[in-house]
Amino acid sequence: xxxxxxxxxxxxxxxxxxxxxxxxxxxxxxxxxxxxxxxxxxxxxxxxxxxxxxxxxxxxxxxxxxxxxxxxxxxxxxxxxxxxxxxxxxxxxxxxxxxxxxxxxxxxxxxxxxxxxxxxxxxxxxxxxxxxxxxxxxxxxxxxxxxxxxxxxxxxxxxxxxxxxxxx
Ligand code: ADP
Numbered sequence: 001x002x003x004x005x006x007x008x009x010x011x012x013x014x015x016x017x018x019x020x021x022x023x024x025x026x027x028x029x030x031x032x033x034x035x036x037x038x039x040x041x042x043x044x045x046x047x048x049x050x051x052x053x054x055x056x057x058x059x060x061x062x063x064x065x066x067x068x069x070x071x072x073x074x075x076x077x078x079x080x081x082x083x084x085x086x087x088x089x090x091x092x093x094x095x096x097x098x099x100x101x102x103x104x105x106x107x108x109x110x111x112x113x114x115x116x117x118x119x120x121x122x123x124x125x126x127x128x129x130x131x132x133x134x135x136x137x138x139x140x141x142x143x144x145x146x147x148x149x150x151x152x153x154x155x156x157x158x159x160x161x162x163x164x165x166x167x168x
Contacts (some may be wrong), residue, residue, distance in 0.1 A: 003149045004133070006163040007112065011153035012040035015069035017108040018062075019153075020099050022116040023075040027052050027061065033155070042067040049075065058094030062082040062102050072108060076100045078117030083122065089131050091143040092117055096135040104146045112151035117157045129162045 011019050011033060021037045024030050027049040029038050038045050048063040052075070055061050060076040076099045079091035095116055103111050113132065117123035129152075136150050152167075154160035 001126055001144070002136075002147045003168055005149060005151045006160065006167060007151045007153045008050040008155075008157075008160045009153065010036065010037050010155065011112050011114050012140065013066060014112045014151060014153060016110040016112040016149075016151060017070065018074050018103055018106075018110075019068065019070040019071050019112045020060075020114060020116070022114050022119065022121075023055065023077050025054050025077050026056060026074055027055050028118075030050060033114045035121045037068070037073060040068055041063060041065060041073065042052045050052065056089040058098065060095060060098040060102050071114070071157070072106065074102055074111070076116060078121055078123065081117065084127075088117075092123065092128060092131045093135040096132055097100050099137055100136065100143075102145060104143060109146075109148040109151075110151070114119060114153050114155070118159060123163070125159050126162050128145040129159065131168055133163075 044066045052061045057077045076093045076095040079088045118125045118128045
């Protein structure tokens with residue numbers, strides 16, 4: 001089983017094989033963690049993203065990490081929370097699972113996720129964490145030995161406390 005590690009702080013500092021970006025469907029940059037990743041990776045990241053022609057909600061695409069310590073960025077698009085009856089949980093799980101599938105196909109062993117959709121997309125944090133952890137655990141059990149460590153990078157104290165409680 002892969003090790004699941006809660007990390008408190010800025011995902012851009014993590015020297016994992018890949019970090020995941022909570023991107024939007026345009027893949028052309030935004031605020032929050034997306035803005036932080038583009039600032040830290042440098043302008044080549046936006047050039048690479050322009051060639052990807054966007055990304056649907058629940059899907060993910062990969063680029064190099066450029067100036068980041070991480071080798072790759074996996075750009076995943078989580079759902080906007082619209083009350084919970086619009087496939088939000090399914091789409092959030094897809095974003096995590098598709099990111100892990102891309103990671104495996106690039107021989108990525110260590111991967112860091114932000115708390116996808118819990119910023120401006122307004123997904124309730126505890127619900128999002130439950131989906132994220134279950135999806136990651138299920139994936140790692142279904143493909144044993146492929147991913148060695150998954151970091152949950154929690155930028156805000158609320159998410160950090162939720163993850164520590166759910167994973168202990
Ligand atoms: P979304 O649009 O998917 O909600 P946001 O970037 O607005 O994406 O927020 C997703 C999560 O990323 C939030 O929990 C926010 O606290 C967190 N976040 C913001 N900046 C960073 C960062 N530099 N590293 C890790 N997480 C971050």
